[in-house]
Amino acid sequence: MGGGNSAGQAVVYLAGQATKVWLLVRGSELESSMSRYLVDRIAGLPNVEVVTQTHISGLEGEDGMLDAVRWRHGKSKEEVRRPxxxxxxxxxxxxxxTWLSGSGVALDAKGFVLTGGDDGRRPLETSRRGIFAIGDVRSNSVKRVAAAVGEGAQVVAILHAFLAGANQTPAATA
Ligand SMILES: Cc1cc2nc3c(=O)[nH]c(=O)nc-3n(C[C@H](O)[C@H](O)[C@H](O)COP(=O)(O)OP(=O)(O)OC[C@H]3O[C@@H](n4cnc5c(N)ncnc54)[C@H](O)[C@@H]3O)c2cc1C
Incomplete structure (x- = not known):
């Protein structure tokens, strides 16, 4: 379930392990949310069926074990059940x-850590002076390995500048 690159990578992997893989996507196409190379890889996998404009309508099973999945097409409203x-x-x-609640570190509406701003805060600095956030947990970060590593390198220099200027002990959250 899902139409992003993470879903695409998982499908490519699972197609080599399972007899049949369904990729259920709410959107009308994969191209708008998934990289071209993954769309092409998936198109070439004979045991993968891409089902667009669909949402899961029910799960069936007993004793915590899944037996069947039902999904419904957004337009036709037709419901499909597959074991x-x-x-x-x-x-x-x-x-x-959630462990940051009460710390004074401000989060965005989805719970990602806010950094920077126009109020004199350093890049990557949270709403608490001397506390920095890098990587995926940071609000509006790129969500890529190279970006997280880059921010890690960047924050070291910022920490040195902070220590030199404020002579306080900073902390970083990742
Ligand atoms: C399925 C999938 C596929 C991806 N594919 C790609 C790709 O192809 N290319 C790419 O560039 N990026 C990809 N990404 C994104 C990439 O994994 C992230 O951008 C990157 O890992 C971010 O690094 P990070 O250190 O910020 O966060 P993470 O790698 O998530 O590391 C955070 C760490 O903090 C730990 N942690 C969390 N809470 C606490 C706590 N309270 N105390 C202590 N530790 C804690 C976590 O256990 C974790 O080990 C993918 C992500 C996923 C999920």
Missing amino acids: IRHLFLFIGAEPNT
Whole structure:
């Protein structure tokens, strides 16, 4: 379930392990949310069926085991039931930041850590002076390995500048 690159990579992997893989997508096409190379790879996999404009309408099973998945087409409203034992959800990430509540570190509406701003804060600095955030947990970050590593390198220089200027002990959250 999902139409992004994470879902696409998972489908390519699972297609080599399973007899049949369904990719259920709410949108009308993969191209708008998935990289071209993955769209092409998936198109060439004979055991993958891409089902667009669809949402899951029901899960069936007993004793915690999945037996079947039902999905409904957005336009025709037709419901399909397939005996499926495994369901993988790739519909977005949820940051693990609840432990920051009460810390004074401001989060955006989805729970990602806000950094920077026009109020004199340093790049990557959170709403608490001397506390920095880098990588996926940072609001509006690029969500790529290279970006997270780059921010890690960048924040070291910022920390040195902070220590030189404020002579305080900073902390970084990732
Ligand atoms: C399925 C999938 C496929 C991806 N494919 C690509 C790709 O092809 N190319 C690409 O560039 N990027 C890809 N990404 C994105 C990439 O993985 C991330 O951008 C990158 O890992 C971000 O690094 P990070 O260090 O910010 O976060 P993470 O790698 O998520 O590391 C955060 C770490 O913090 C730990 N943690 C969380 N909460 C706490 C806590 N309270 N205390 C202590 N530790 C904690 C977590 O366990 C984790 O180890 C993919 C992501 C996914 C999910």
